[in-house]
Amino acid sequence: MQVSKDKQWEMLRTLLLARSFEDALVELCKVQGKIPGMMILCTGQEAVGSGVCAALSPEDVILTNHRSHSHLLAKGADPRTLMAEIYGKATGCNRGKSGTLHLAVPEVNAPCTTTVVGGGLPLAVGFAFAQMYRQERTVTVCFFGDGAADEGSFHEALNLASLWKLPVIFVCENNLYAGAQRYEEHTRVQNVADRAGAYAMPGEIVDGNDALAVYEATRRARERALGGLGPTLIECKTYRCRGHGESDPQHYQPREEIQMWTEKCPLPRLHGEMLAQGLITPQELEALQAEVDRLVQDAVRFAEESPYPEPHEALEDVLVAS
Numbered sequence: 471m472q473v474s475k476d477k478q479w480e481m482l483r484t485l486l487l488a489r490s491f492e493d494a495l496v497e498l499c500k501v502q503g504k505i506p507g508m509m510i511l512c513t514g515q516e517a518v519g520s521g522v523c524a525a526l527s528p529e530d531v532i533l534t535n536h537r538s539h540s541h542l543l544a545k546g547a548d549p550r551t552l553m554a555e556i557y558g559k560a561t562g563c564n565r566g567k568s569g570t571l572h573l574a575v576p577e578v579n580a581p582c583t584t585t586v587v588g589g590g591l592p593l594a595v596g597f598a599f600a601q602m603y604r605q606e607r608t609v610t611v612c613f614f615g616d617g618a619a620d621e622g623s624f625h626e627a628l629n630l631a632s633l634w635k636l637p638v639i640f641v642c643e644n645n646l647y648a649g650a651q652r653y654e655e656h657t658r659v660q661n662v663a664d665r666a667g668a669y670a671m672p673g674e675i676v677d678g679n680d681a682l683a684v685y686e687a688t689r690r691a692r693e694r695a696l697g698g699l700g701p702t703l704i705e706c707k708t709y710r711c712r713g714h715g716e717s718d719p720q721h722y723q724p725r726e727e728i729q730m731w732t733e734k735c736p737l738p739r740l741h742g743e744m745l746a747q748g749l750i751t752p753q754e755l756e757a758l759q760a761e762v763d764r765l766v767q768d769a770v771r772f773a774e775e776s777p778y779p780e781p782h783e784a785l786e787d788v789l790v791a792s
């Protein structure tokens with residue numbers, strides 16, 4: 471099916487925005503030293519967030535992991551409050567308490583980021599159960615890595631979602647590495663999608679650097695879920711072009727491998743196809759790039775000019791168990 475011009479523009483915009491946002495983060499944390507703590511980026515993997523979120527409605531829920539920036543931006547998170555949060559500022563989407571690793575943007579139905587590897591999967595089952603119970607016409611998407619597919623939570627979540635035919639889409643971003651471990655070092659199962667059969671659900675493999683393919687697979691899985699047929703597992707084959715985090719020198723990733731995947735970058739892939747089909751002109755592409763760069767610069771300015779939280783706010787909005 472031909473993906474509409476508007477959808478392709480939407481995906482291109484979120485791809486460019488995510489890349490520009492994270493390029494700014496590299497500069498801010500590695501060069502300028504302005505952002506402390508761990509910085510985990512999705513450079514090269516942006517087509518997964520863009521393609522998936524373009525197939526969702528605003529009411530659909532996403533649960534994401536430590537590599538969340540492109541998922542959240544593609545779901546519609548405000549770059550200003552996201553950037554301010556990453557700076558730890560009071561104007562951030564979580565008032566400076568989450569930083570980059572625990573971002574939550576409930577206003578776009580991205581209620582939490584969990585950095586517990588595999589932790590999002592059972593939560594997604596719970597959200598999808600609530601959607602079904604309330605008879606909503608919405609779905610839940612769970613983004614997770616190939617490493618998470620080896621956690622017990624993955625298997626429990628898929629089993630229950632299948633048993634109860636829940637409206638959930640499991641999106642595995644197989645970027646070939648889990649930390650410093652290559653895919654073959656943590657499982658003998660060739661494809662994560664092969665595991666879907668064990669839970670009587672479809673398992674689809676898509677080129678994770680092709681936003682259009684990811685969009686189409688998600689659209690089909692969403693229709694299936696809304697039709698009461700239950701969950702789908704989508705494995706997006708992609709690559710982690712940077713280290714696990716920005717302090718990781720990537721000694722274990724062969725240079726030629728990084729180079730090969732850099733050449734498969736999802737951004738030129740989409741705009742190359744759009745240019746070839748006459749869906750965008752070179753001038754429009756330049757203007758779109760300038761627009762997202764302006765948004766990111768504005769977000770950085772907003773974050774820098776914002777105050778840090780006051781010490782007395784430390785115990786506000788936190789759960790205190792007694």
Ligand SMILES: Cc1ncc(C[n+]2csc(CCOP(=O)(O)OP(=O)(O)O)c2C)c(N)n1
Binds near residue numbers: 618619645648
């Ligand atoms: C339960 C748990 N075990 C270990 C870790 C440490 N850890 C953080 S990220 C990561 C690798 C995760 O790999 P993957 O799921 O493939 O996601 P990717 O980082 O490749 O996006 C590990 C082991 C953790 N956060 N949680």
